[in-house]
Amino acid sequence: MKNLIVATAVALTLGMGAAQAEGDATAGAKVYKKCKICHALEPGKNKVGPSLHGIFDREAGTVEGFRYSSAMKGSGITWNDETITAYMKDPRGYIPKNKMAFPGLKKQADIDNLLAYLKQETM
Numbered sequence: 701m702k703n704l705i706v707a708t709a710v711a712l713t714l715g716m717g718a719a720q721a722e723g724d725a726t727a728g729a730k731v732y733k734k735c736k737i738c739h740a741l742e743p744g745k746n747k748v749g750p751s752l753h754g755i756f757d758r759e760a761g762t763v764e765g766f767r768y769s770s771a772m773k774g775s776g777i778t779w780n781d782e783t784i785t786a787y788m789k790d791p792r793g794y795i796p797k798n799k800m801a802f803p804g805l806k807k808q809a810d811i812d813n814l815l816a817y818l819k820q821e822t823m
C-alpha cells in the first residue's frame with residue numbers, strides 16, 4: 701500500500717511538471733521578438749544567427765550555409781525541450797565559447813512560451 705501511495709505521488713508530481721512546462725504560443729510570439737533580430741523562422745534564411753526552422757531534433761551547428769563557432773559545432777547537442785531550455789537560460793554557460801551574444805532568458809515561463817511558439821512555427 702505504501703508503495704502505491706508513493707508511486708501515485710510521483711506520477712502526480714511528474715504530471716503536474718509536464719503541465720507546467722507547456723507554454724502559451726501567443727505569449728511566446730512576444731518573447732520571440734527578442735530573437736528575431738538575429739534569427740529567422742523560414743527555412744534557409746540565416747541572419748546573424750541561423751534559421752530556427754526545424755530546430756527540434758536537429759543537431760547543433762548543422763544549418764546549411766551558416767558559419768558556426770567550433771564550440772557549437774563540437775557540442776554534440778541535439779535540440780529538444782531540455783537542451784533549448786538549458787541554452788536559453790544561459791547560452792554562454794551551456795555552450796562556452798559559442799558566438800551568441802544574447803544573455804539568456806531569466807523567467808522559466810518565457811522559455812516555456814518561446815518553446816510553444818517555436819513548435820508552432822518551425823515544425
